[in-house]
Amino acid sequence: MHFSNLFHQFGELTVTGLAQGAIIALFALGYTLVYGVLRLINFAHSEVFTVGAFTAVIVWGGFGLNQDSPTPGLGGFVGYLLIGLVAAMAASAVTALVIELVAYRPLRRRNAPPLAFLITAIGASIAISEFVGVLTHRNNKGVPRLIKQEEVFPFLDGKVTDLQIFIVVVALVMMVGLDLFINRTRLGRGIRAVSQNPDSAALMGVNKNRVISLVFLLGGLMAGVAAIMYLLKIGNVRYDNGLYLGVEAFAAAVLGGIGNLRGALLGGIVLGLFENYVAGLFATNWHSVGAFVLLVALLMFRPTGLLGESLGRARA
Amino acid sequence: MRQGLTRALGGVAIVALAAGLAACNKSSSGGSGNAAEGKNCGYEIAYLGALTGPSANLGVNIEQGAELAVEQYNKKNGANCIVIKKFDSQGSADVAPGLARQLVADKKILGVVGLPFSGESQAANPILNDAQIPNITPSATNPVLSTKGWKYFHRAVANDxxxxxxxxxxxxxxxxxxxxxxxxxxxxxxxxxxxxxxxxxxxxxxxxxxxxxxxxxxxxxxxxxxxxxxxxxxxxxxxxxxxxxxxxxxxxxxxxxxxxxxxxxxxxxxxxxxxxxxxxxxxxxxxPCAPASKAKGSFVTDYKTRWKVDAGTYSDVAYDAANIFLEGISKGNTTPEKLNDYLKSVNYTGVANTYKFTDTGELDPTQIVxxxxxxxxxxxxxxxxxxxx
The missing domain is CATH 3.40.50.2300 (Response regulator)
Incomplete structure (x- = not known):
């Protein structure tokens, strides 16, 4: 136990944990959206993230950027960031839709048991990640440095960098946008209707399959944004990064209350912070132990997660 | 959890593939027996280690060094005199033991170059040792490996x-x-x-x-x-x-x-x-090696010519390890047991170092670099x- 470590590095651990938590939260949205509507754990969502991340790196490469090229100015940063975002979001959304069309929709049409969905999810996940692994020779792919990561203001013992602020702000904006979309728009009402009662919704004229596709699309878009934030923060991507981060994102979704959008954000940030504190208190190899003990302990007392409501609950 | 599943599935697939390959090889060579043209021909040595996986580069450096040695030997002693068999462990301690069992089932294999990593060595070496197959690792450097009483284990570099x-x-x-x-x-x-x-x-x-x-x-x-x-x-x-x-x-x-x-x-x-x-x-x-670029003789250029890349870490040591086996075989040590006895007294000067082994299979302390x-x-x-x- 290194209490002095935790105290003396509390600020820095908090800031880096928040940034990592924001990325996990964006990633977790895909799990929670699909679960809210289909009661299905979409394990292949981790590959939605991986494909988005690699696509962005490849597109940047097409513009002549690699990890050794110099950091562009503000204009370059915004331009390349938008290009990367569009590429990653498009690739992730397409991947999510393809997974739904190939791995899930045919099963749904035949009324397959839930276990069959779980197996096709794992199958799709392994197939895609191994495919990416073979294509990339299982090597790390370096990410161009779009931003220098300079200190903006000090915080306790540590510092807050421009990149960390950027990641947290982007995550919040995406969350608020998604929340408004689900709660205020006609399409969002369709999603809530299907998630409350698919049969009644269908009787009321909601196109169930279209709603399901929309949910996968939204999850993919969020994973694309998460992928870009991840690339900027970590600086490398490898075929199996999505798998490990996906487990954490799924845990965050459950922690916050699966099927609950705001819960995913809260769960992601709690997980990111807690992992860092445990790493500071013990050693980094304990961070997963701490995080998952927290998950088990919390679910014992609040089986539905922190915020525990579902996507379809009627809005006040 | 899911990584474990992935590995397990991959492991099963690879074992099945290796079994298939082994079966093919047995049927073809058993039928004709044409490989043994020269004296002491028709035997195999094996490379057991990573060719794919997260740390594959380190394994590929070694395999290419060993394969180069075998090819040069065969140029002098007849095509396919000695065959090198490759077993891809992916550097994983979960995969390596299954491959080691495949390996020891092939009775033509007299010696093994490998395993490159310490974790997989701990998992697979007991199997090689029980089957009495001499092995030389050109790179696994955890000191524990030589303390297990494995009589068939040798290390061509200094340990950690x-x-x-x-x-x-x-x-x-x-x-x-x-x-x-x-x-x-x-x-x-x-x-x-x-x-x-x-x-x-x-x-x-x-x-x-x-x-x-x-x-x-x-x-x-x-x-x-x-x-x-x-x-x-x-x-x-x-x-x-x-x-x-x-x-x-x-x-x-x-x-x-x-x-x-x-x-x-x-x-x-x-x-x-x-x-x-x-x-x-x-x-x-x-x-615990000298720079591969400083290796003696024409090794550096030979390697570059053959593989189109520069020799990497331990390529030269692996080349020497394979040559130690080849020299032993050419002197008539054509059973694993005889070859292992040969290693006990070997004093071989290769391109990277001069090799003598202690009783526990470690490189002689005077040769450490x-x-x-x-x-x-x-x-x-x-x-x-x-x-x-």
Whole structure:
């Protein structure tokens, strides 16, 4: 136990944990959206993230950027960031839709048991990640440095960098946008209707399959944004990064209350912070132990997660 | 959990494939028997180690060195005189034992070059030992391996009780770091080496941390925080090249300007590819080997001609290890038992070193070399022979 470590590095651990938590939260949205509507754990969502991340790196490469090229100015940063975002979001959304069309929709049409969905999810996940692994020779792919990561203001013992602020702000904006979309728009009402009662919704004229596709699309878009934030923060991507981060994102979704959008954000940030504190208190190899003990302990007392409501609950 | 499942499925697939290949080979060579043209021909040696997987580069360096030796031998002694069989462990301790069982079932195999990594060696060597197949590892450096009573185990390089103290001495005497930080990836190799470095540095180690191995962790922010806060000017990383690169990149991004020192597991260009040229610049990499580029004879050019890449870490040692087996076979030691006896008394001068083995299979202490390499302009270049411990 290194209490002095935790105290003396509390600020820095908090800031880096928040940034990592924001990325996990964006990633977790895909799990929670699909679960809210289909009661299905979409394990292949981790590959939605991986494909988005690699696509962005490849597109940047097409513009002549690699990890050794110099950091562009503000204009370059915004331009390349938008290009990367569009590429990653498009690739992730397409991947999510393809997974739904190939791995899930045919099963749904035949009324397959839930276990069959779980197996096709794992199958799709392994197939895609191994495919990416073979294509990339299982090597790390370096990410161009779009931003220098300079200190903006000090915080306790540590510092807050421009990149960390950027990641947290982007995550919040995406969350608020998604929340408004689900709660205020006609399409969002369709999603809530299907998630409350698919049969009644269908009787009321909601196109169930279209709603399901929309949910996968939204999850993919969020994973694309998460992928870009991840690339900027970590600086490398490898075929199996999505798998490990996906487990954490799924845990965050459950922690916050699966099927609950705001819960995913809260769960992601709690997980990111807690992992860092445990790493500071013990050693980094304990961070997963701490995080998952927290998950088990919390679910014992609040089986539905922190915020525990579902996507379809009627809005006040 | 899911990684475990992936590995298990992959392992099953590979075992099945290897079984299929072994069956094919048996039927073809058993039928004709044309391989044994020259004297002492018609035998096999094997490479058991990573050809794919997260640390594949290190394994490929070794396999290509060994294969080159066999090809050159066959040019003199007839085509297919000795065949090299390859078993791809992916560097995984889960996969290697199954392959070792496949390997020992092939009765033509007289000796094994491998296994390259310490973790997989611990898992697979008992099987090779029970089957009495002599093996020479050109790179697994955990000291524990020679203490298990394996009579058929040999190590063609110094172990980490030479490399660890040398790395520690480099940090202390050459870098003159008063504060050092030690991190390992919890692998048999990484943790063992890091412990040796800690023992050498003593009170200069201000703090240490343990991180996840290849692919298991990519966000090192908590460890980076500790390193920066500790005020260390040198950091030793015990582990393999991919994560070392990811880690170094994040250290640099967080503004840490100290020197990263790492062992032979990071001594590969894959490290620079992961870290980026700027972050990797100035990194010190040790190796219980001399630079492959300084190997004697025409090895360096032969290797480049054959494989279109420069010889990597341990390519030269693997070439020598294969040649030790080949020389033994050419002298009529055509059973695993005889070949193992031959290794007991061998005194072979190869391109990288002169090889004699102790009773426990270690390289004779007088032959130990440890070198420090430096990353300079995006290339790993020899720096200086590190002080012996």
């Amino acid at each position: 009780s030479a490399q660890g103290p040398a790395a520690g001495a480099y940090i202390k005497n050459v870098l003159k770091a008063e504060k050092a930080f030690v991190v390992d990836d919890q692998s048999a190799y990484g943790a063992g080496l890091a412990d040796q470095v800690k023992a050498t540095l003593g009170s200069a180690v201000v703090d240490s941390d343990k991180v996840g191995g290849e692919g298991k962790q990519t966000d090192f922010s908590a460890t980076v925080t500790k390193v920066v806060a500790s005020g260390a000017t040198a950091l030793f990383y015990g582990g393999y090249y991919q994560n070392a690169g990811v880690f170094r990149k994040q250290l640099t991004a967080a503004g840490w300007k100290g020197v990263l020192v790492a062992g032979d597991g990071v001594n590969d260009k894959g490290y620079i590819e992961a870290a980026g040229k700027d972050a990797a610049e100035g990194t010190i990499l040790t190796c 440890v070198w420090a390499f430096k990353v300079n302009n995006g290339e790993v270049v020899p720096d200086q022979a590190a002080p012996k411990a």
